[in-house]
Amino acid sequence: MDMETTDPATELNSTTTTTDAANSQQRIKTKTLLHLLLNCLLLIVGQVAGPILGRMYFIHGGKKLWLSAWTNTAGFPILIIPIAMSYKAHHHRPNKEAHRRFLPSNWLLGSSVLLGLLLGLTVYLYAFGTAYLPVTVISLVSSSQLAFTAVFAWLIVKQRFTHYSINAVVLMTFGAVVLGLHMGEDVPRGEPVGKYVLGFSITIGAAVFHGLFLTLVEFTRARAGVAITFDVVMQLQFVMSMVATMFSTVPMIITGGFQTMPEEAAEFDLGETKYYLIIFLAAIALQVMIIGVFGVVMSSSSLFGGIMTSLMVPVQQIFAVIFLREGFNAEKGMALALCLWGFASHLYGGYKTSSSSSEKKDDGGDDDESSVAATRMIS
Secondary structure, eight states: OOOOOOOHHHHHHHHHHHHHHHHHHHHHHHHHHHHHHHHHHHHHHHHHHHHHHHHHHHHTTOOOHHHHHHHHHTTGGGGHHHHHHHHHHHHTSTTGGGGOSSSSOHHHHHHHHHHHHHHHHHHHHHHHHHHHSOHHHHHHHHTTHHHHHHHHHHHHSOOOOOHHHHHHHHHHHHHHHHHHHTGGGGOOTTOOHHHHHHHHHHHHHHHHHHHHHHHHHHHHHHTOOSOOOHHHHHHHHHHHHHHHHHHHHHHHHHTTTTTTHHHHHHTOTTOHHHHHHHHHHHHHHHHHHHHHHHHHHHHSOHHHHHHHHHHTHHHHHHHHHHHHOOOOOHHHHHHHHHHHHHHHHHHHHHHHHHHHHHHHHHTTOOHHHHHHHHHGGGO
């Protein structure tokens, strides 16, 4: 009777292949996590510094809404540095043919243009709100984008809701409602109540487009059909921010905004030098914020991007009170507490989802499904 034998070399090769695959998967997960953490850091720095610098422009004599919107994305040339460094690194690799094209598909190119137009509209609406609202108010109102992000994520990318995420959305949205019911107390001295109400309403509109933007970024990633590498993310952001800048540049040229900047600088409360310095620093900070938001969504999901944006609300509140001497009343405290409560609810829901996934894996469930579920902890 013949007995089936197994070649020891074959077994060794099979074991080595399995180990290499596991190590490769672990390296990919580690790299993704590092990218996520880096983008979160960029988002934090940009979202804290950008709005404060933008508000400083208006409270010290700046009046140009289109210039403020233009500043939000005009810092996109800084992306040339990582793109050029990456291109130089790939140029010396044997498989450089794969990296010859700027964007690897027409879908990504078209999507980046459309996202740029949507971003241009969104930052203009936020600039309008920044002109008439204190940072402590606009940051809390902007946190309502989480509700719109959740709805769009459910409609467009079929994001699964849990009662924890629903609770988070309701709490954060209710925080904005609390501010809306007591907005009269926050009207800056000398500013008509009508403009304050208009700024409040337009900021809500900006939050709607913000939520749509985050969701469409995730949709673009899902339908890309190619690997979304660090290079691709940088290229997408470059085209997107360039289009958004053009969206604001055309009105600036038509209205003579660039030509009259020297006049506005001469009348600026802090002096001409600080006028240009504030605009320059705001452009860099806001571009860093966009890089962070875009990278967070590309590394996780639109809902997590919305959560991170809303999480920065308390930090913005603290810095606005310190640097802009803005007031902080009971209504703002209540809205802030609701935002933190909502974030804690979502975070706990992610923990529960991760725990359930780990238990299924221990029971012999499919490893790939468990990995996906665990990844959704941050979505």
